[in-house]
Amino acid sequence: MLNLVDRTTTKPGCNDCPIRERAVCAHCESDELARLESTKFYRKYSAGQTIIWAGEPMEFVASVITGMASLTQQMEDGRTQMVGMLLPSDFLGRPGRQTATYTVTATSDLHLCCFHRKPFETLMVQTPHLAMRLLEMTLDELDAARDWLLLLGRKTAREKIASFLVFLARREAALGKRQPQGQITIGLPLTREALADYLGLTLETVSRQLNGMKREGMLQLEGKRRVILSDFDMMLAESGDDGDGGLPI
Amino acid sequence: MLNLVDRTTTKPGCNDCPIRERAVCAHCESDELARLESTKFYRKYSAGQTIIWAGEPMEFVASVITGMASLTQQMEDGRTQMVGMLLPSDFLGRPGRQTATYTVTATSDLHLCCFHRKPFETLMVQTPHLAMRLLEMTLDELDAARDWLLLLGRKTAREKIASFLVFLARREAALGKRQPQGQITIGLPLTREALADYLGLTLETVSRQLNGMKREGMLQLEGKRRVILSDFDMMLAESGDDGDGGLPI
DNA sequence: TGGCAAGTTTGACCTGAGTCAATGTTTCTG
DNA sequence: CAGAAACATTGACTCAGGTCAAACTTGCCA
Numbered sequence A, B: 001m002l003n004l005v006d007r008t009t010t011k012p013g014c015n016d017c018p019i020r021e022r023a024v025c026a027h028c029e030s031d032e033l034a035r036l037e038s039t040k041f042y043r044k045y046s047a048g049q050t051i052i053w054a055g056e057p058m059e060f061v062a063s064v065i066t067g068m069a070s071l072t073q074q075m076e077d078g079r080t081q082m083v084g085m086l087l088p089s090d091f092l093g094r095p096g097r098q099t100a101t102y103t104v105t106a107t108s109d110l111h112l113c114c115f116h117r118k119p120f121e122t123l124m125v126q127t128p129h130l131a132m133r134l135l136e137m138t139l140d141e142l143d144a145a146r147d148w149l150l151l152l153g154r155k156t157a158r159e160k161i162a163s164f165l166v167f168l169a170r171r172e173a174a175l176g177k178r179q180p181q182g183q184i185t186i187g188l189p190l191t192r193e194a195l196a197d198y199l200g201l202t203l204e205t206v207s208r209q210l211n212g213m214k215r216e217g218m219l220q221l222e223g224k225r226r227v228i229l230s231d232f233d234m235m236l237a238e239s240g241d242d243g244d245g246g247l248p249i
Numbered sequence C: 001t002g003g004c005a006a007g008t009t010t011g012a013c014c015t016g017a018g019t020c021a022a023t024g025t026t027t028c029t030g
Numbered sequence D: 001c002a003g004a005a006a007c008a009t010t011g012a013c014t015c016a017g018g019t020c021a022a023a024c025t026t027g028c029c030a
Helices: A032-039 A117-126 A128-154 A157-174 A192-199 A203-215 A232-238 B032-039 B117-126 B128-154 B157-174 B192-199 B203-215 B232-238
Strands: A040-045 A050-052 A060-066 A069-074 A080-086 A103-106 A110-116 A184-187 A219-221 A226-229 B040-045 B050-052 B060-066 B069-074 B080-086 B103-106 B110-116 B184-187 B219-221 B226-229
Touching: A032 A040, A032 A110, A032 A117, A060 A117, A069 A192, A069 B128, A080 A192, A080 B128, A110 A117, A117 A128, A128 A157, A128 B069, A128 B080, A128 B128, A157 A184, A157 A192, A157 A203, A157 A226, A157 A232, A192 A203, A203 A219, B032 B040, B032 B110, B032 B117, B060 B117, B069 B192, B080 B192, B110 B117, B117 B128, B128 B157, B157 B184, B157 B192, B157 B203, B157 B226, B157 B232, B192 B203, B203 B219
Parallel strands: none
Antiparallel strands: A040 A110, A050 A103, A060 A110, A069 A080, A069 A103, A184 A226, A219 A226, B040 B110, B050 B103, B060 B110, B069 B080, B069 B103, B184 B226, B219 B226
């Protein structure tokens, strides 16, 4: 969610990251955060592993290096709704809060770059720039949540799926993965169930819609975790969005 | 949404507010904001009036003194989803952004206490405390949006209505309106249609659910804009929430 | 290398909430 | 105070997406 540096200022390397070829390790690219170097550590989780349960103490903040994680909320009878998605360069943790509000789960293999919460908070108070940046990021996050409200409240199952694929395609494009004109390949780091929890659907409906779109030639399913869009603009039209939320890729 | 002062530090008055008896005028109670006194102005809107349209330039930030406003998002075919609700003491506006992202409408008669955006932003850069407070408020807002995601994605029509009534009852309690034990009266500053747009339902479903609950003795409808809950805890149980989101009132 | 578990697809059926339409009730306004 | 406009209720009907159940893939690991 929270991305500690502007994407525009991406620098080449982060020499002691376990993954040298990683896309982005936001933490390491921020000059202010260099001062926390000594308290930095790395964590690795495998798909399906829970990182923190809602209500548990949360003693670190982190940045996603590779993989994907989700924040979920559960009702007593087990109904589950994903309320946040963490992709590479996203930030995990809420400064000033010592317990987690949501359950955080790795939905694919995941690498985190972590700082202990206390020194991070101290640094934040000392460097107004960092607080301003965090505010900006939180506001972006809030805007994303508001688009998500529209998706959950008013879109049809098909529009939900299309919106999600458009979102993922844009996200990959924004992180610099250039695609051949026309066809776009998307990595889907989610099971059908997790996808359903994201979209407020059942996993059966997700499967039916995805295979329906395949039958109509809008996309190809390559294995379970890869989708190839035949035509981005057609998918965008299908999503119900007007398209000015981002560039046409 | 954004509440510029801690509710716990509420001070008595705000002498040049048009509404002397108002509940809270957050702006006036913040010491930092006293420095913006000269650029402060007031605005009054009547129910149904639109304050800003999405995409329009937004030259001020404001605090709600009385009444209610909504942020809404619309799809091309007219489907509408409310994505934010502004109640007394909430903050309107996004520092750093010059155009409005969402349409803001007064859903009841409304009084705003406004500052021009530029001087407000300057002050924010100069006073880290204000930026930190704004960050904290935005994070609370984000948490609220996430509860809303669960509501839209996973709750039934009845649970949605119950959740909303519980939310309003708590909100009124938090703002200091003590209620007789047992029965709780709630002001409903929304039409059935606005309520439907908040909950991701149609206005017919809202009407049916509300009258259904009335028939079952869970609440009384006094006119169109007032609801009396017979039993808060029963309503809470109906909402599907586990109840630790706030005090039992 | 084969067997099992996790994940996925597909089918048949059902139901909660949407749609369309008519009627009732307030509340403005001239 | 009448008439209209806005808002709300109610009914009949439909259908998108949920539920339950069975079969099919895939990949893991023993």
